[in-house]
Amino acid sequence: MSSTETVIARIDALRDAQTAFLAELVKTPSDNPPGDCAAHAEVAAKALEALGFEVERHPVPAETVQAAGMISATNLIVRRRFGPGPTLALNAHGDVVPPGEGWTADPYGAEIRDGVMYGRGVAVSKSDFATYAFALKALIETEAPLNGTVELHLTYDEETGGLVGPGWILEQGLSKPDLAISAGFSYNVVVAHNGCLHLEVEVKGRSAHAARPDTGVDALEAATGLLSKLYALRETYKATVSAVDGIESPTLVVGLIEGGINTNVVPDLVRFRIDRRMIPDESPEAAERDLTAFIEQAGAELPGVEVTVRRILLARPLQPLPGHERLVDTIRKHAREIIGEDIPANGVPIYTDARLYTGVGVPTVLYGAGPRSLLEANGHRADEKLVLDDLNKATKVVALAIADLLA
Numbered sequence: 001m002s003s004t005e006t007v008i009a010r011i012d013a014l015r016d017a018q019t020a021f022l023a024e025l026v027k028t029p030s031d032n033p034p035g036d037c038a039a040h041a042e043v044a045a046k047a048l049e050a051l052g053f054e055v056e057r058h059p060v061p062a063e064t065v066q067a068a069g070m071i072s073a074t075n076l077i078v079r080r081r082f083g084p085g086p087t088l089a090l091n092a093h094g095d096v097v098p099p100g101e102g103w104t105a106d107p108y109g110a111e112i113r114d115g116v117m118y119g120r121g122v123a124v125s126k127s128d129f130a131t132y133a134f135a136l137k138a139l140i141e142t143e144a145p146l147n148g149t150v151e152l153h154l155t156y157d158e159e160t161g162g163l164v165g166p167g168w169i170l171e172q173g174l175s176k177p178d179l180a181i182s183a184g185f186s187y188n189v190v191v192a193h194n195g196c197l198h199l200e201v202e203v204k205g206r207s208a209h210a211a212r213p214d215t216g217v218d219a220l221e222a223a224t225g226l227l228s229k230l231y232a233l234r235e236t237y238k239a240t241v242s243a244v245d246g247i248e249s250p251t252l253v254v255g256l257i258e259g260g261i262n263t264n265v266v267p268d269l270v271r272f273r274i275d276r277r278m279i280p281d282e283s284p285e286a287a288e289r290d291l292t293a294f295i296e297q298a299g300a301e302l303p304g305v306e307v308t309v310r311r312i313l314l315a316r317p318l319q320p321l322p323g324h325e326r327l328v329d330t331i332r333k334h335a336r337e338i339i340g341e342d343i344p345a346n347g348v349p350i351y352t353d354a355r356l357y358t359g360v361g362v363p364t365v366l367y368g369a370g371p372r373s374l375l376e377a378n379g380h381r382a383d384e385k386l387v388l389d390d391l392n393k394a395t396k397v398v399a400l401a402i403a404d405l406l407a
Contacts, residue, residue, distance in 0.1 A: 003144065004400060008338075010138040011395050018395065019117070019388060021047055022130040023110035025094065026119035030156065032095035035070030037156035040094055044129060044154060045076055051137055053078045053152075058174060060164050068157055068164045075169055078152040080136060085148030085406055089177035090136075090398070091166055091353055092128035092368065093158035096121035102382035115388050122386045123377035125183035128368035129154055130391060132181075135399035148406035151175055155353065161313050162353040170360050177362050179327060179405065182354035184366030185377070186339065186394040189331050191324060191365055192244045192347035193354070195278035195317035197288050200271060201226070201295055204306040207261060207268035216266035217304035220259055223270040226307065227254060229298045230274070242279040246346035250287070251277040273312065277349060280317040288314060318355040323363035326405070331367050334400040338393050350374065367401075369394035 001009070011018075024047055030040035038059065045055045056077040065073050073095075097120070099107035105118040112118075132152050139146065153175065155165025169175050184190050203223040208216025234252040241249055252274060259270030278287045292309050299307025328345045335343045345365075357364040369391040370377050378384045 003142070003403070006142045007138050007144065007399050007403065008396050010142050011134065011392065011399060014134055014138065015392055018130050018134045018391065021051070021133070022117065022122065022127060022391070025126040025129055026110040026117070026122050027108050029108055030095050030121065031098045032070065032157065032159040033098065035095065035157070035160060036072050037070070037095050038072035038074045041074035041076055041156060044094060048076070048078060048133060051133060053133070058169070060168055064168065065164055068160050070157060070160060070164060073156040073164050075156065075165055076152070076154040077169070077174060078136070079149060080140060081149045082146035082406060083148065086178035087149040087151060087176065088402060088405055089151045089153050089175060089180040089357070090132040091153040091155065091180060091357070092125045092132060092183040093155050093165060093353060094121070094126055094129060095156045095159050096124070096126070097159055097380050100382060104383055112388070116385050117388055118383055118385050120384055122384055123370045124374070124379045124384070125158070125368065127370060127386050127391055128183040131369045131394050131398055135395050135402060138399050139402060144403050146403060146406040150402060150406070151177060158353050161315060162356050166353045166356040170356060177357070179323070180354070180357040180362050180364040181327065181398070182352060182357065182364060182366045184368045185370030185372065186335070186368070186390045186397070187343050187372040189328050189343060189345040189365050189367050190348050191320045191328060191345050192247065192280045193318040194247060194280070194349050194351050195282070195284050195355070196313060196315040196351045197276040197278060197284065197291070198312035199274045199276070199291065200310045200312055201274065202308045202310070203270045203299070205266070205268050205304065208266040210264040210266060213266050216268070218266050219270045219305060220267040222302045222305040223259070223272065225302060226295070226298050227272070230254065230295070233294060240279070242281050242347070244280050244347035245344070247279050247349055250279055250282065278317055280319050280347065282317070284314055284316050315351045316355050316359060318352065318358055318364070321358050321361065321363045324365055327363060327365045330401045330404045331365070331397060334397045334404070337400070338396045367394070367398065
């Protein structure tokens with residue numbers, strides 16, 4: 001039996017254990033918000049230790065976590081040195097968005113129907129805790145002749161920007177990888193993705209009794225005018241089309257709005273938050289500058305109100321770095337062998353932790369367990385799901401890719 005066949009056979013033998021490992025992670029809530037994720041990290045660490053790994057626990061200081069709008073986070077690092085050579089980091093996140101409504105399964109039940117596991121985070125991206133851990137376990141147990149080090153970076157703040165997770169690991173010098181693979185799906189290799197700008201806009205007016213609205217300045221009315229201008233601006237973004245396959249145009253969404261005092265009071269203050277997605281072709285700095293200037297100019301045209309803009313988040317797009325081609329070619333080669341089809345290398349319109357690795361010069365792509373698209377996985381929606389055959393296939397692809405990259 002060849003070394004490739006040996007690794008594949010070992011992953012197949014570990015299939016039930018891998019499914020049970022993933023189910024344990026899904027059954028432990030790690031919703032973000034609120035972002036109280038240290039307990040899940042401990043469950044994951046113990047499950048990894050039960051597989052034979054040495055696990056480093058790196059609690060993030062409370063002030064850093066709270067500044068990111070979270071309650072607690074512990075980053076986990078597993079290191080396996082096979083010999084001298086490059087370091088390959090495999091990164092997945094264990095925090096998840098809250099379940100929401102409309103489920104036909106328990107969001108924390110890890111129910112399996114017809115070979116499909118359901119649960120919040122089962123695809124995005126607790127599945128890749130399992131993909132990466134069992135790919136590494138199979139390589140260790142089959143005594144693969146590798147040169148270099150494999151690290152698992154299992155983190156807990158992707159849903160709020162990643163600075164508490166990979167950003168903190170890299171900033172603290174806890175890891176200095178040469179290459180990285182971040183959580184993704186089985187049927188494509190992601191080489192680029194959008195960036196994201198979150199702005200909070202505050203519109204201040206002056207309160208008054210609803211019986212005498214003429215004595216106040218209606219902040220909600222002013223905000224409505226400002227929102228109309230923003231929606232008109234959004235229409236102009238459709239004329240800008242990315243050169244990256246899989247990514248279309250910039251987008252703008254107003255996702256949160258709050259304000260007012262009571263039904264019978266002229267509202268004196270309204271706040272709303274903007275999500276502005278930047279395509280890889282755009283400069284994040286220019287996008288922020290231009291949108292901020294647009295809002296400030298539009299606000300200046302509104303009589304009697306004060307409009308201020310505050311940045312909440314600036315996540316840069318993922319752009320390919322020299323050296324990423326080897327990651328892409330190796331993963332695609334083994335995906336062709338295991339899945340039986342050519343998978344594309346393209347971009348996606350979301351933003352991920354992968355950008356934090358390229359931000360410090362580490363060639364990075366996204367690849368892991370899942371279907372062809374986020375919509376197929378019901379990511380961030382009710383009945384999030386993962387076909388367990390895809391988990392098995394992705395684990396084989398990742399294991400064989402690691403063996404090639406560290407040959």
